Amino acid sequence: MRFNRGVNPVELLRSDLSAAGYTVPALAGLWGPDAAEALHRDQRVPARRALDALRAGRSDLPAVAVLADLFVLGRAVTLPELAVAFPALGVQGAADLGFVSIDGGQARAALDLRPYSFEDTAGAGSWWIASDLGELATGGALPEDHVLGVGGASLTLSGLMFQAPVDSVLDLGTGCGIQALHAARHARRVVATDISERALAIAAMNATLNGFENIEFRLGSLFEPVAGERFDRIVSNPPFVITPRVDGVPSYEYRDGGMVGDALVEAVLTGVAEHLEPGGTAQLLGNWEYHDGDDGLPRVRAWLDSVGLDYWIVEREVLSAALYAETWIRDGGTTPATPDFDRLYAAWLDDFAERGVSGVGFGYVVLRMPRAGASVTLTRTEQQHGPLGDIEPRGVGAHLEAGLAASDWLAGTDDAALSAARLTVAGDVTEERHYWPGDENPTAMVLRQGGGFGRAVTLDTALAALIGACDGELSVGAICAALAQLLEVDETALTADLLPAVRELVRGGILSPSSSSRG
Structure with missing residues (x-):
């Protein structure tokens, strides 16, 4: 990518994209909801047909349609059309920035450039994000220095990110810079690191393109670029993919950390402790191996139990060794129709077999440095393999933040204090009752959480009445005393039976202490 002196060409690009109205809603308006849904399934034919119909009905395409055809649908456009899309930057300026390649009278996308919209505590936002072209555009396997755009993992991590204002954030392994941009809305300064020079160049361009001036980009592996520094918040989608370390298996910079097995995730999780301020938090993605059928979560606990951090690990899914291999081979652009697929598949399965790996778990990790003088109070692991509840604009991060606060409250609340507490039921909680036909009493009662992790809790009569x-x-x-009298049971025994269940309901966000109980 080349930059001319004088006016920053990225600012000219921003002007052109803004003037064209290159936004997510505008694209949906070009080709309609059905074609938009098809694009989410990586099927571009319906959207192409819609643009072809638009082109047939007029002498020229509007700028937003040219941009959509070029960058979203991956088709060549004419140079006059490109000039319409980039009136300020110009055709040659777009080529100099590396966004298009020109061949004769046509131009093709050389980078991916898409609108991106979201909502967080600061309100609704809309950006443009550049990245490298994916395999659908290139028609083959990805190069090892490929810079990934906004994918499912990116959206997951941005939803995990805590959003309370802080002074400093570290984005470890920034890639195209999407997490650094999100973090910069809630921090005075952000440091974004990556081992890839190409990724940092694209991430810096995305920051400029979207008007951010509080992000610093640094080259280096893991925590090396921030040695001796501490931050209020760390976010990372680290290169955690478990890849065989043998010749002939590509190692992609955006996903492979160059270590054996899940050692990269271990290094990141244990390294966080040296870079968090007291009270600081980290939100990360990662995966961990299951060895010969053993649960993988104890491996993560063993990594963290000695580093002095509060932790909460949520495992979202477990893939078999075979399915894990298929997933990441396809992710690199190699499909079963290509000759290399079977060879790579065998290499993955050989690696897993040699190390006794039967599966791989994936999930979220939340870490926190205890405040000065405080000790570790939260060491929590859980499996949430089902669908999430309805996620509010802040994402699951809001649920995790509330969970940390609830754990802190419970840590300072003994059974006597819990008995004295006044609690309320969260607004997203509903109760289901199931009856056999003709029966007066329910055969089953289930409490369901509408948001967060969508927890379901089976109730007995006493717990249902307490809630x-x-x-x-x-x-x-007081509630337990009234129930004991109503049910004609011993009050002390009933209270002792219900309090552990109440603690779990508070921990899960189903019950919460009133303001007077929080003190």
Whole structure:
């Protein structure tokens, strides 16, 4: 990529994209909801047909349609059409920036450039994100220095990110820079690192393109670029993919950390402790191996139990060794129709077999440095393999933030204090009751959380009645006393039976202490 002196060409690009109205809603308006859904499935034919119909009905395409045809649908456009799309930057300027390649009277995309929209606590936002062309555009396997755009993992991590304002954030392994941009909306300064010079160049361009001036980009592996520094928040989608370390298996910079097995994830999780300020938090993605059928979560606990951090690990899924191999071979652009697929598949399975790996878990990790003088209070692992609840604009990060606060409250609340607490039921909670036909009493009662992790809790009569009475007026102890009298059971025994369940409901965000109980 070349930059001319004088006016920054990226600013000219921004002007052109803004003038064209190159936004997510505008693209949906070009080809309609069905074609938009097809694009989410990587099927471009319906959208192409819509643009062909638009082109047939007029002498020239509007700038937004040219940009969509070029960057989203991957088709060549004429140079006059390109000039319409880039009136300020110009045809040659677009080529100099590396966004298009020109051949004769046509231009093709040389980089991916797409609109991106989102919503967080700062409100709705819309950006343009540049990255390298994917395999659908190139028609083959990806180069090892490929810079990935906004994918599923990117969206997951941005949804995990805590959004309370802080002074400093570290984005470890920034890639195209999407997490650094999100972090920069909630921090005075952001440091974004990557081992790839190409990734940093594209990430810096994305920051300029979207008007960010509080992000610093640094080259280097893992925590090397920030040695001796601490941050209020760390976010990372590290290159955690488990790849065989043998000749002939490509190692992609955006996903492979160059270590054996899940050692890269271990290095990142244990390294965080040296770079968090007291009270600082980290939100990361990662995966961990299951060895010969053993649960993988104890491996993660063993990594973290000695580093002095609060931790909460949520495993979202587990893939068999075979399915994991297929997933990441396809991710690199190699499909079963190509000769290399079987060779790579065998290399992956050989590696797993040699190391006794039966599967790989994937999930979220939240870490926190205890404040000065405080000790570790949260060491939590759980499996949430089902669908999430309805996620609010802030994403699952809001649920995790609330979970940390609930854990802190519970750590300082003994059974006597919990009995004295007044609790309320979260607004997204509903109760289901199931009856056999003709019966007066339910055969099953289930409490369901509408947001967060969409937890489901099976209830007995006493717990259902306690939850129904949690409106912030009566203490837990008072409710238990009333229930014991109603059910004609011993109050002490009933209270001792219900309090552990109440703790779990508070921990899960289903119940929460009223303001008076929080003190």
